[in-house]
Amino acid sequence: MRHLIEKVRKQQPLIHNITNQVVMNFTANGLYAVGAAPVMAHAKEEVEEMAQMASSLVLNIGTLTKEQIDAMILAGKAANQAGVPVVLDPVGVGATTFRTNSAKRILKEVNVTCIRGNAGEIANLAGVETEVRGVDGSSDTDIQQLANLAFKTLQVPLVITGEEDVVIDRDTRVSVSNGHPLLTKVTGTGCLLSAVIAAFLAVSDNVVEAATDALSYYGVAAENAADQQGFPGSFQIAFLDQLSEVDGETVNKKKQLTRSS
Structure with missing residues (x-):
C-alpha cells in the first residue's frame, strides 16, 4: 500500500496557516521539508481569499488575539x-477563559475537519474531567477512554497526541x-504536526487515513533524527532533514499501528 507522503510530494498542496508567532518559521520550513507549500x-482583509x-x-490559537480569532472565523x-479541509489546533485550551471560549467559538461557527491536540487540550475542549499537569497537557487519563468520551461530545474527528497518539x-x-x-x-513540533496533517488531508478525503499516515510518517522521521542527534538543537535540524x-x-x-472499531 502506498503511503500518502508520496502523494503530498507529488501534488505539493498549499497550506494556509493562521498560527502563532512562536512557530511560524519552523512550521513553514517543516512544510517545505514535507513537500508542501506554506x-x-x-x-x-485577505484571509478569505487565501x-x-x-x-x-490550519487554525492555531497559540498566541491568539480577538482580531486573529475574527480572521480565523x-x-x-x-x-x-x-470545500477546503480545516484543522483546528486548540493550543492551551483550558488555561484561560478567553482561550477556551475562542476555541469553542471556532467550533460553533466553522465546520472543522479534525482537531489535533494533546490529551489536556482535548479533555478541556470536550469538558471531560481530567487532572492535567503542566503546560504540556500531560494527564493521568487513559487516552483511549478520553478519545471515546471526547469524540462523543465534540462529534469531530480527533487526533490526540502524546506518548501514544490516537x-x-x-x-x-x-x-x-x-x-x-x-x-x-523542541518548540513547535506539535504545531507543525497539525500543519502536516493538513497537508495529508489535502490529498485524501479520508480523515483517519490522512491523520494516521501523517502521524506514522512524522514519528518515523523523529525516530530517525534521534538516532543521529541526541540533543534538542541538533535534533531539530536532523528532524527537518528526515521529514525531507x-x-x-x-x-x-x-x-506501529493498532486499529479498532
Missing part, C-alpha cells in the same frame, strides 16, 4: 464554502506508537 496570511485558494487551512467559513472518528480508532521524546524538547528524506516505503516498514 502561506502565513493573517490579515482579515483560504479559498489553499489546499488546506472568516477564513474558516471561506474554506467551508470552497485518531478517532465515528467508526474507527487507530493508535500510533511512532515518535521520540525529543519532539517534546523519509519515503513511504520506509514509513510502511517502521510504522
Whole structure:
C-alpha cells in the first residue's frame, strides 16, 4: 500500500496557516521539508481569499488575539464554502477563559475537519474531567477512554497526541506508537504536526487515513533524527532533514499501528 507522503510530494498542496508567532518559521520550513507549500496570511482583509485558494487551512490559537480569532472565523467559513479541509489546533485550551471560549467559538461557527491536540487540550475542549499537569497537557487519563468520551461530545474527528497518539472518528480508532521524546524538547513540533496533517488531508478525503499516515510518517522521521542527534538543537535540524528524506516505503516498514472499531 502506498503511503500518502508520496502523494503530498507529488501534488505539493498549499497550506494556509493562521498560527502563532512562536512557530511560524519552523512550521513553514517543516512544510517545505514535507513537500508542501506554506502561506502565513493573517490579515482579515485577505484571509478569505487565501483560504479559498489553499489546499488546506490550519487554525492555531497559540498566541491568539480577538482580531486573529475574527480572521480565523472568516477564513474558516471561506474554506467551508470552497470545500477546503480545516484543522483546528486548540493550543492551551483550558488555561484561560478567553482561550477556551475562542476555541469553542471556532467550533460553533466553522465546520472543522479534525482537531489535533494533546490529551489536556482535548479533555478541556470536550469538558471531560481530567487532572492535567503542566503546560504540556500531560494527564493521568487513559487516552483511549478520553478519545471515546471526547469524540462523543465534540462529534469531530480527533487526533490526540502524546506518548501514544490516537485518531478517532465515528467508526474507527487507530493508535500510533511512532515518535521520540525529543519532539517534546523542541518548540513547535506539535504545531507543525497539525500543519502536516493538513497537508495529508489535502490529498485524501479520508480523515483517519490522512491523520494516521501523517502521524506514522512524522514519528518515523523523529525516530530517525534521534538516532543521529541526541540533543534538542541538533535534533531539530536532523528532524527537518528526515521529514525531507523519509519515503513511504520506509514509513510502511517502521510504522506501529493498532486499529479498532
